[in-house]
Amino acid sequence: MTADIGYPPLRADGLGKQYRRGWALRDCSFEIPTNRVVALVGPNGAGKSTLMNLVTGITKPTTGTVEVFGERPSGRGLHPRLAFLGQQKALYSTLTVAETLRFGARMNPTWDHGYAKDLVSSAGVPLLAKIGTLSGGQRTRVAVAVALGKRPGVVLLDEPLADLDPLAREETLRLLMNEARQHGITVVLSSHVLAELESICDYLLMIVDGQVRLAGDVRQALSKHRLLTGPSRTKVPGTPVDVVDDGTRTTSLVRDLPDAVLPPWRVGPARLEDIVLGYMRAPATEPVTREGRIA
Amino acid sequence: MIWVAWRQQRWQFVSMAAVLVLGGAALLFTQLSMMNYLTENGLTGCTLPDATGCTGHASDFEYYDLLKNYELAFLALPLVLGLFCGAPMFAKELESGTYVLALTQSVSRRRWLFTKLLVGVVPALVVVGVLQLLLAWCLTTAGQLGPLLEGTFKSVNYGSIGVVSLGYTVFTFSLGVLFGLITRRTVTAMAMTLGGFVAVRVALENVRQYIVPAQFAERPLGGEATVGGPWPRASVDLWIEDGLIKADGTRVTDFKGCYGVSDTAACYREAGFTKTYREWLSGSQDYWTLQVIESGILLGLGVALLVVAAYWMRHRVQ
Numbered sequence: 001m002t003a004d005i006g007y008p009p010l011r012a013d014g015l016g017k018q019y020r021r022g023w024a025l026r027d028c029s030f031e032i033p034t035n036r037v038v039a040l041v042g043p044n045g046a047g048k049s050t051l052m053n054l055v056t057g058i059t060k061p062t063t064g065t066v067e068v069f070g071e072r073p074s075g076r077g078l079h080p081r082l083a084f085l086g087q088q089k090a091l092y093s094t095l096t097v098a099e100t101l102r103f104g105a106r107m108n109p110t111w112d113h114g115y116a117k118d119l120v121s122s123a124g125v126p127l128l129a130k131i132g133t134l135s136g137g138q139r140t141r142v143a144v145a146v147a148l149g150k151r152p153g154v155v156l157l158d159e160p161l162a163d164l165d166p167l168a169r170e171e172t173l174r175l176l177m178n179e180a181r182q183h184g185i186t187v188v189l190s191s192h193v194l195a196e197l198e199s200i201c202d203y204l205l206m207i208v209d210g211q212v213r214l215a216g217d218v219r220q221a222l223s224k225h226r227l228l229t230g231p232s233r234t235k236v237p238g239t240p241v242d243v244v245d246d247g248t249r250t251t252s253l254v255r256d257l258p259d260a261v262l263p264p265w266r267v268g269p270a271r272l273e274d275i276v277l278g279y280m281r282a283p284a285t286e287p288v289t290r291e292g293r294i295a
Numbered sequence: 296m297i298w299v300a301w302r303q304q305r306w307q308f309v310s311m312a313a314v315l316v317l318g319g320a321a322l323l324f325t326q327l328s329m330m331n332y333l334t335e336n337g338l339t340g341c342t343l344p345d346a347t348g349c350t351g352h353a354s355d356f357e358y359y360d361l362l363k364n365y366e367l368a369f370l371a372l373p374l375v376l377g378l379f380c381g382a383p384m385f386a387k388e389l390e391s392g393t394y395v396l397a398l399t400q401s402v403s404r405r406r407w408l409f410t411k412l413l414v415g416v417v418p419a420l421v422v423v424g425v426l427q428l429l430l431a432w433c434l435t436t437a438g439q440l441g442p443l444l445e446g447t448f449k450s451v452n453y454g455s456i457g458v459v460s461l462g463y464t465v466f467t468f469s470l471g472v473l474f475g476l477i478t479r480r481t482v483t484a485m486a487m488t489l490g491g492f493v494a495v496r497v498a499l500e501n502v503r504q505y506i507v508p509a510q511f512a513e514r515p516l517g518g519e520a521t522v523g524g525p526w527p528r529a530s531v532d533l534w535i536e537d538g539l540i541k542a543d544g545t546r547v548t549d550f551k552g553c554y555g556v557s558d559t560a561a562c563y564r565e566a567g568f569t570k571t572y573r574e575w576l577s578g579s580q581d582y583w584t585l586q587v588i589e590s591g592i593l594l595g596l597g598v599a600l601l602v603v604a605a606y607w608m609r610h611r612v613q
């Protein structure tokens with residue numbers, strides 16, 4: 001499995017998908033580096049799921065290309081180094097846990113059965129239980145095991161935490177982080193709740209209205225942005241991403257702030273959440289290039 | 296992958312096995328007890344098409360209704376298999392979203408389609424094939440005392456003796472699979488499969504006599520000697536048409552000018568006719584030619600449907 005060296009896990013070029021109701025994704029270009037935990041964020045309906053479906057080849061792009069370790073998705077099945085866990089966490093509910101793992105083994109030549117079994121049994125999921133009888137957390141555990149059992153280099157998870165209670169969320173995230181770190185897997189997680197991902201992700205891919213609004217390293221993004229507060233109806237210095245004036249006070253997310261900021265402006269650090277909210281609110285601009293706006 | 300396909304269709308497989316065992320046992324039991332009955336009552340000779348002195352036996356042959364019911368059940372078997380095994384095969388996965396799981400493994404779409412299909416259709420063909428052989432054995436044993444009295448070309452008999460039932464099985468399965476892929480709804484796919492099955496069945500029943508050239512024979516008016524072959528036997532052959540031939544060779548099928556005339560032969564001669572003719576399909580040769588051709592048509596349709604299904608799977612399932 002060294003064939004993918006030199007290729008990024010994921011790369012999109014002018015990627016677009018048009019449905020009958022309009023463009024779900026348009027002119028997306030980005031490149032995700034190896035060994036990252038990527039937060040794919042954006043409001044509901046922004047195109048996150050469409051992007052994931054394009055990467056897995058479940059849907060075909062209308063324009064542009066997407067590559068997984070340098071290969072375009074085809075009808076020949078998923079790239080052996082790519083694993084996917086869809087929003088519905090589809091599993092056959094009449095199969096037992098053991099049968100589900102066997103399914104993974106029969107459908108994937110690179111399957112590591114001992115590893116997949118460990119992932120399931122370490123969480124205390126009974127192997128002989130039917131999938132339909134499991135709790136949401138247990139189901140997720142099995143679905144993650146089916147995804148990781150093929151020993152992928154990159155794993156895509158579409159809203160994996162959406163239907164879980166806080167305990168199961170925490171547990172699922174910890175599992176993903178451990179596996180990613182131990183096995184050098186690039187993890188792409190989508191969510192519309194950024195707070196969940198803030199503590200673990202180190203790369204941000206933000207999609208708004210079907211376009212990439214922000215792509216790049218989280219640390220770099222944090223160092224490049226500041227949150228300014230000041231009086232109402234005053235011009236914000238630097239390059240404001242968005243400006244919120246509530247009549248008494250102006251709050252603004254600013255990129256590449258000049259060294260000295262004069263009063264009455266007060267400068268504070270921008271948290272990841274501030275940055276994401278700021279860019280979501282910002283009026284649509286030209287789409288970012290593959291190099292990204294922050295990188 | 297075969298294990299996966301088998302596991303997903305385990306219930307269909309078990310049901311098919313049950314149909315095979317129960318149906319097979321019933322047919323075998325009927326066959327043996329019927330053979331016994333025929334010998335005990337000295338009726339073995341009455342099963343033959345040209346038997347004489349057997350009038351009346353057919354009406355009180357106690358296996359007649361039973362055999363007829365077997366035939367009707369057998370006729371529905373390919374349809375039932377296509378409806379309950381073919382139509383839900385992919386419709387259920389598309390309906391419940393599990394197709395996403397299947398399509399995001401390292402197995403190609405085509406392999407997923409054909410492995411599931413073969414694991415479903417091969418046992419179905421075995422069930423239909425074995426039951427067909429047993430049913431045909433029963434029917435030929437009963438011969439003219441049983442449903443074959445109405446002729447081998449009679450729709451229920453035609454579907455029960457020969458390979459055409461296998462053709463229908465392949466066709467209905469393919470139809471169910473394709474409709475399942477297109478509609479993504481199990482119930483809709485089943486309803487459409489039923490409609491498609493009935494349409495093709497009715498169409499084939501109605502074009503049957505045009506598929507192979509008919510046997511032809513003529514005989515001079517009032518004469519006995521026939522040219523071109525023996526007259527058809529109603530119990531074995533399929534009568535198509537008969538009529539009169541003029542001296543110049545023109546054929547007339549429904550000449551009504553001599554109705555009610557006592558000496559019809561003289562009347563026909565006066566009207567310019569010289570010979571009578573008859574057209575039919577032979578139960579011995581044409582029957583099997585037709586069985587093979589119709590099975591071929593059904594198989595061809597099935598393959599065409601699967602080509603569309605493969606295209607649909609590749610490009611439209613998303």
